[in-house]
Amino acid sequence: MTRPHGEGLTDEERYDQGMLVRRAVLSDAHVDRANAATTELTGDFQDFLTRVAWGDVWSRPGLDRRSRSIAVLTSLIAHGHHEELAMHLRAALRNGLTVGEIREVILQSAVYSGVPAANSAFRIAADVLAEDGA
Numbered sequence: 001m002t003r004p005h006g007e008g009l010t011d012e013e014r015y016d017q018g019m020l021v022r023r024a025v026l027s028d029a030h031v032d033r034a035n036a037a038t039t040e041l042t043g044d045f046q047d048f049l050t051r052v053a054w055g056d057v058w059s060r061p062g063l064d065r066r067s068r069s070i071a072v073l074t075s076l077i078a079h080g081h082h083e084e085l086a087m088h089l090r091a092a093l094r095n096g097l098t099v100g101e102i103r104e105v106i107l108q109s110a111v112y113s114g115v116p117a118a119n120s121a122f123r124i125a126a127d128v129l130a131e132d133g134a
Contacts, residue, residue: 011051018055025058025065025091065095073105077121078113085121089128099129 009017023031038046058068069092076085092102102125110118 009055014051014055015047016055017059018050018053021058022050022054025054025069025095026087027090027094030087066092066097069095069097070101070105073102073121074109074113077106077109077117080117080120082120082124085124086128089125090132093132 019031034046058065063071069088072088073085073092076082076088089102092105093099097105106118106121106125109121
């Protein structure tokens with residue numbers, strides 16, 4: 001019988017694993033900015049994100065980071081989370097997606113999430129790519 005991912009890890013170990021993955025995917029600069037902006041109000045949420053999203057889900061062996069980035073981009077486009085899309089477009093590039101693959105993800109999203117959502121995603125992607133020189 002195999003152990004579920006992360007079983008037996010302490011919260012501190014999950015946090016440490018999450019911080020490693022979060023920094024690798026989003027960049028040290030982004031994580032440092034997020035940590036610096038943490039307040040008494042948002043501290044528990046930042047801890048939750050690091051332990052659960054990054055230490056548990058992003059650390060699972062079932063999908064590689066490229067595949068996870070595709071899933072995240074699609075979800076952000078579908079739900080109109082534009083404020084997170086630019087950050088995760090940069091993460092997708094860091095995780096090895098090409099500009100052509102990102103274009104295909106956005107086109108695929110147009111079919112299932114709607115043309116307006118894809119139109120916004122293309123605009124955000126163009127801004128990110130121009131800023132990053134990609």
